[in-house]
Amino acid sequence: MKLARTLILILLLTPLLSEAISEAAFTAAREKMIKEQILERGITDPRLLNALLKVKRHLFVGPAFQADAYGDFPLPIEEGQTISQPYIVAIMTTVIAPDYKKKVLEIGTGSGYQAAVLAELAREVYTIEINPKLARKSKELLKSLGYRNIRCRTGDGYLGWPEAAPFDGIIVTCAPDHIPPPLIEQLAVGGRMVIPISYSTTVQDLLLVEKLANGKLKKTNLIPVLFVPLIRGGDAR
Numbered sequence: 374m375k376l377a378r379t380l381i382l383i384l385l386l387t388p389l390l391s392e393a394i395s396e397a398a399f400t401a402a403r404e405k406m407i408k409e410q411i412l413e414r415g416i417t418d419p420r421l422l423n424a425l426l427k428v429k430r431h432l433f434v435g436p437a438f439q440a441d442a443y444g445d446f447p448l449p450i451e452e453g454q455t456i457s458q459p460y461i462v463a464i465m466t467t468v469i470a471p472d473y474k475k476k477v478l479e480i481g482t483g484s485g486y487q488a489a490v491l492a493e494l495a496r497e498v499y500t501i502e503i504n505p506k507l508a509r510k511s512k513e514l515l516k517s518l519g520y521r522n523i524r525c526r527t528g529d530g531y532l533g534w535p536e537a538a539p540f541d542g543i544i545v546t547c548a549p550d551h552i553p554p555p556l557i558e559q560l561a562v563g564g565r566m567v568i569p570i571s572y573s574t575t576v577q578d579l580l581l582v583e584k585l586a587n588g589k590l591k592k593t594n595l596i597p598v599l600f601v602p603l604i605r606g607g608d609a610r
């Protein structure tokens with residue numbers, strides 16, 4: 374009788390235990406990712422490293438990709454889209470330098486991972502996704518994770534979010550072939566935008582666009598990248 378009770382107890386506890394173990398494995402993988410892919414490549418801002426440690430990237434990919442969530446590469450999410458490689462997320466975040474006073478805009482919510490990282494650092498995050506299915510899913514996930522400083526919208530991010538402008542930082546995570554004029558308009562003076570620009574289907578550059586005090590733009594090419602294209606149309610909210 375006693376043995377049976379012990380066995381039942383073990384059976385009941387096993388799933389809890391294995392969940393705790395896999396959670397520990399994910400944490401270890403996250404720490405390794407930060408050390409090898411971010412820190413050792415020269416990104417040392419402790420606030421950003423902390424944010425990357427806090428956001429559980431494996432929750433933003435499907436079950437089939439969770440084991441690879443902390444790998445040094447982009448991963449597929451639904452609808453033929455991708456979640457960027459952790460290093461690219463880190464670079465783009467560093468470049469716009471979000472802090473607790475800043476309001477930032479992201480174009481291409483996708484899984485919601487980049488938005489979550491930004492939300493750990495900035496005062497407010499506005500994020501726009503054109504694909505309604507992805508938009509719904511990421512909005513629910515970000516809400517379930519308790520983020521109260523993220524506003525999600527379904528629509529064409531080319532147009533930005535005029536009612537909430539100006540933004541101190543703008544991150545575009547899909548590639549247009551030119552800088553959308555509405556985004557330039559909505560960037561605050563002194564603000565920074567990071568955006569991949571595609572010159573052909575295989576050639577893209579990550580660009581830093583700064584709006585200087587005199588209102589002029591300063592553009593700097595950062596690194597070659599490969600993002601999914603920015604598509605146009607769709608204005609559902």
Ligand code: SAH
Nearest residue numbers: 481483484486487502503530546547603604
């Ligand atoms: N930042 C995301 C990855 C984005 S992948 C993450 O952290 O997971 C690029 C996303 O941009 C895709 O989800 C795609 O649907 C979206 N997208 C493409 N064109 C868009 C547009 N015009 N406006 C808003 N989102 C767009």
